[in-house]
Amino acid sequence: MGAEQKGDGLHPSDIKKSLEGKIQKSVVVPEYLTGRSRFKFACHPGIPCFTKCCSGIRIFLSPYDIFRLKKRLGMASSEFLMAHTVPMTIDGSPLQIAGLKMKSDEQRSCPFVTPEGCTVYSDRPLICRYYPVGMGFMKKFDRKTGEDFFIMIKEDHCLGHAEDKGWTIDEWRKDQESDIYDSINHDWLEVVLKVKTLGSVEFSARSLELFFMVSTNLDLFRDMAFSERFLNAYELTPSFIEKIKTDELELLKFSLAWLRFTLFGEGDIKVKEGARGKGRERRQETGN
Numbered sequence: 001m002g003a004e005q006k007g008d009g010l011h012p013s014d015i016k017k018s019l020e021g022k023i024q025k026s027v028v029v030p031e032y033l034t035g036r037s038r039f040k041f042a043c044h045p046g047i048p049c050f051t052k053c054c055s056g057i058r059i060f061l062s063p064y065d066i067f068r069l070k071k072r073l074g075m076a077s078s079e080f081l082m083a084h085t086v087p088m089t090i091d092g093s094p095l096q097i098a099g100l101k102m103k104s105d106e107q108r109s110c111p112f113v114t115p116e117g118c119t120v121y122s123d124r125p126l127i128c129r130y131y132p133v134g135m136g137f138m139k140k141f142d143r144k145t146g147e148d149f150f151i152m153i154k155e156d157h158c159l160g161h162a163e164d165k166g167w168t169i170d171e172w173r174k175d176q177e178s179d180i181y182d183s184i185n186h187d188w189l190e191v192v193l194k195v196k197t198l199g200s201v202e203f204s205a206r207s208l209e210l211f212f213m214v215s216t217n218l219d220l221f222r223d224m225a226f227s228e229r230f231l232n233a234y235e236l237t238p239s240f241i242e243k244i245k246t247d248e249l250e251l252l253k254f255s256l257a258w259l260r261f262t263l264f265g266e267g268d269i270k271v272k273e274g275a276r277g278k279g280r281e282r283r284q285e286t287g288n
């Protein structure tokens, strides 16, 4: 989306309403694609539609998107959330995540778009990196073949499809560094896909809160992870504690692994023997 050189308190339902017309004009090609599927596409500053894709859209923010953007803007998690996000729900899921807050101009422009392009290009969100390939929550995973499936989005205004540069989806993901984002977000994406698959299974309010907190606010997770109660509950080696204390990206990866473990018991995080009973008691008290 809008290659290189490439807030305002609205209620999410207002934004959704104003975007419905544009969203309906999107064309999702009715075909599941794999990493080996080929397509032609190029996006560059000289193209007549340059930055036309950077308004009137819903941009979901993954945990690594928020991590990169808040660093880029020199903001704390809560500052970034207040200034640049609105809550959004993923269709067919009870989960709430953060979405990028668009400007209140007629086009609902992205706050980072200028006529010269995206001002946060090297830290742009995953959804912008994937475009025109459908990413994340749209993607399906075939457990039999172990392959991810993708979709292609073709919108009338996007002239990139008429360019002659050919890619496989895997080449595109690598070129746009979407593969790095997917790898860092891996545990989180597993949670999102699993909750979508489980559909009607009810999650406690506490689980939904934890999901939102871990998905959006690394500073809050840090406070929790270095509390005495947390450190007494999990088997974490001193060198691992030092690593997540000094390397924020490692802390982010741990937070997502912890979320998956806490919601689904998956992964290799270990609860200390003495903390198991206490955890059960706490869950009974909180209904989690």
Ligand code: SF4
Pocket: 001, 002, 006, 053, 054, 055, 110, 111, 112, 113, 114, 117, 118, 119, 120, 121, 124, 125, 128
């Ligand atoms: S962050 Fe905004 S300006 Fe940048 S590519 Fe995405 S939509 Fe466009």
Ligand code: SF4
Pocket: 001, 002, 003, 042, 043, 044, 047, 049, 050, 051, 052, 053, 054, 131, 157, 158, 159, 160, 161
């Ligand atoms: S509309 Fe398509 S080709 Fe044009 S700037 Fe956006 S992504 Fe690139």
